[in-house]
Amino acid sequence: MAVVKRERSDAARNRAKILAAAAGIVAVHGVEGLSMAEVAAAAGVGVGTLYRRFGDRSGLAYALIDDRERAFQAAFLEGPPPLGPGAEPRERVRAFLHALADRTVEQLDLLLMADSAAPLSRFGGAYAAHHGHLAMLVARLRPGADAACLADALLAPLAAPLVAYRTRECGIGLDRVKAALDVLVDGL
Known part of the structure; x- marks a missing residue:
C-alpha cells in the first residue's frame, strides 16, 4: 500500500x-x-x-500555473455541461478546447516560461490530463478512429508558443483561434 x-x-x-x-x-x-x-x-x-x-524559474512558473490547472481539471471532470459530464461528446470537445484556449491566453507568459524548461516538458502532467480527456471524448465521437493522434492534433494549436505567435505577432484574435478549432471539431 x-x-x-x-x-x-x-x-x-x-x-x-x-x-x-x-x-x-x-x-x-x-x-x-x-x-x-x-x-x-x-x-x-x-x-x-x-x-x-x-x-528554478520554470519550476516556479509551473507551480503558479498549477492552481488554475486544478480548477480547470475539476471543471471538465465534474463540472456542469457542456464542459463537464452530461453533454454530447462533440459539444464537450468544443467547450473543452474553448476553455483551454482562454486559460492558455490568461497564463500565456507563465506557460511560455514553463515550456522553456526542457523540450518535452509540456507533455507531462497537465498535457497528459488534457490529452487523456480529449482522447476519451474523441473515441466516443468517432469509434475506431486513432483517438490519441486526433487528441494531439486538437491540442497542437493551443501550444503556448504558437498561441503567442498567432495572437501577438500575427494579431489573430482568440475568437479566430476558437473558430478554427470549431472547424477541426466539426471535421470529427
Whole structure:
C-alpha cells in the first residue's frame, strides 16, 4: 500500500507565501520581473528554500500555473455541461478546447516560461490530463478512429508558443483561434 506523504504545515505556509509573492510580482512586473531573489525576499524565505522547493524559474512558473490547472481539471471532470459530464461528446470537445484556449491566453507568459524548461516538458502532467480527456471524448465521437493522434492534433494549436505567435505577432484574435478549432471539431 502506498503511503501518501503529507506536507508539513510550515512547508505548506511557506509554499503559499512564496506563490502569493510570485503571483504578486508577475501581476505587477510580468513574468520578466520574476526573479528567485525577489520572490524569496517578498515571501520572507531564503533563496535556497526557493531553489530547493521549485528548482528554478520554470519550476516556479509551473507551480503558479498549477492552481488554475486544478480548477480547470475539476471543471471538465465534474463540472456542469457542456464542459463537464452530461453533454454530447462533440459539444464537450468544443467547450473543452474553448476553455483551454482562454486559460492558455490568461497564463500565456507563465506557460511560455514553463515550456522553456526542457523540450518535452509540456507533455507531462497537465498535457497528459488534457490529452487523456480529449482522447476519451474523441473515441466516443468517432469509434475506431486513432483517438490519441486526433487528441494531439486538437491540442497542437493551443501550444503556448504558437498561441503567442498567432495572437501577438500575427494579431489573430482568440475568437479566430476558437473558430478554427470549431472547424477541426466539426471535421470529427
